[in-house]
Amino acid sequence: MLHVLADLLTLGVAVAISPIAMVAVILMATSGKGRTNGTAFMLGSYLFCIVFVGSLVVIGRSAGADDEESATHLLIDAVEVALGAFLVVMAVRQWQRRSHTGTPQWMNAIDGMTVWKAFIVGILISGPLSPKDLPLLFAASGRISQAELVVHEVVAVVLIFGVIGVMAITIPWLISVIAPSQVEMRLSGLRDWLIGNHAVIMTVLFLILGAKLIGAGVADLVS
Template sequence: MNEVLGALLPIALGIAISPVPLIAVILMLLTPDARGSSLAFLAGWIAALTVVVLVVAILISPVTDSDTSESSPIASTLKLILGAAAVTLGVKQWRGRPRAGEDPVLPRWMSAVDSMTARKACGLGALLAGVNPKNLTLSLAAGVTIGAGGLPPAGQALAIACFVAIASCAVGTPVLGNLLAPKRMRAPLEALQSWLTAHNAAVMTVLLLTIGVTLIGRGIAGF
């Protein structure tokens, strides 16, 4: 269990500090319907992460041996593929960064965040967690890690819960903070939004390259 949790930690953190979902939830918290939309976004985010990781873990478990999970060719191959995908996404992110003097360009859908209903916010949270290529790659890696970890069902459930909790902490913290002290949170949220917007490409590049290389290393070690 400890080895699986240790392998999950950097992957979960990679999802947790992904700038785009965090910017989206911050924008929601600065709208009149901050409570409803942000809570719906968080619910969709958690549900999508849980479903993706759970499904992959279930699919991987039957084809790996609990006594030799670390040397499973299937799990090792998947780690290599997902690691290469993460590195590719990291390079693409860096190449698409704003050049000197250019303003960062955010996705067009962010302009509609302030008018989103709770249902749409929930769907957006699910899309950013479970369909966004960067987070989907990392979630698949987490599912492979859990499924190939040789854990019993209860252990897998605990590992998934820990992963989702860590991966959701950055999105969940401002939502919960806004519930407790909405006025005090406004200035820090605006400052954080500005910083994340300016450094989105650099943050994601470092995260994806680091996690990608780690996955490739674990995949090679499994053969």
Template sequence: MEAVLVSLLPYIIGSAVVPLQIIVGLLLLKSPKQGLFKAIAYVAGMTITRLLQGLLFGFILSRSTTFADGSSGKNPIISTLLLVLGILLLIAAYKKWRKEEDPDDPPPKWVTTIDGLTPLKAFGIGLGLPLIAAKLWVFTLSALATIAAAQLGQPTSAIAYLLFILLAESLLLLPILMRILVPERSKSVLIQLSSWLTRNNRPITITISLVFGLLFLKSGISGLLS
């Protein structure tokens, strides 16, 4: 179990630091009307989608005969997913550097309408975001493939995936907890953090995409050649 969690760390960190999902969560949280409920609904939507992805693709991957050797490091499915993820991240870094549009980024007008969303619509955004963001898809599939390859058994595999979801959403859950525990003090902090992330979205995305892109590309190529 410990070895699997270590193997999942790159996917956990990569999923957690995607700027788009954090910015949306913070914008919802600092909404003047029902901000806390909107943020909770948003995270709940993302969680449900990831659970459904786990049920469907976890079952498929666990039944794959490719996992017969039980090796997570040299599994061709994992290596292929890492290769694809590395390429996607490097493309994203290049597009951000060239100031081109990233398909995972929402239209600017969409972001400006967040304050007017209801909790139900925020829930819908949470449901949809993991489905339309290609990088989140590959992070999740890579995590599921790693868990399936370890052949931990159904209960332990389920726990490992739930931990992946929890940690991948940690940067969404922490501001919500802050808002609940210290509501007055958190308002200014959340506004400043949201503004900083929005202002520095481009350099953050370039750095994260470049670092993880090179890491996953190297791991994918090494796995396929080994």
């Protein structure tokens, strides 16, 4: 199980490094809603990750993905290469948009969000609306599906992967819980930096992750 988690570590950290999600939690924290809305946002992100990955793993293993000679195993490798190519294309698009540093409109509505809306936004930003996270979650699901693990190990890997995926947004959330009076001082600079450098950060991430997925997929196909 440990070797699978080690293989997934890069993907999990990449999921965690989400400037938009981090800015959303920081905005909730600086508006005084870090303990409630921030918690709901984080739970939404975590639940989407483990349910999405877990569902794909069940489908993959039911189709025989853990058998190295199966067509499903090879298909997952091919999909991984395709996802890597998609991320490289997204890197180019992000670089072209690097001069757009304005605050997205949806961020202005965070102050008025209810707990349930924050929960839903956490789900959406962590998957359906994220061009970075969905390919990574697909890739992680494929890796777990292919691994020779028993059921309880699969469950543990999915749950731990979900924890890794929300590690970055737990930092501003913890600050809002432990030291709410220092939130503005500690997080306002990080918030502005993430907004201003979002495109460049995502460009670098997309390139590195795209290369990793292409390399890993091709290596598995030819081995």
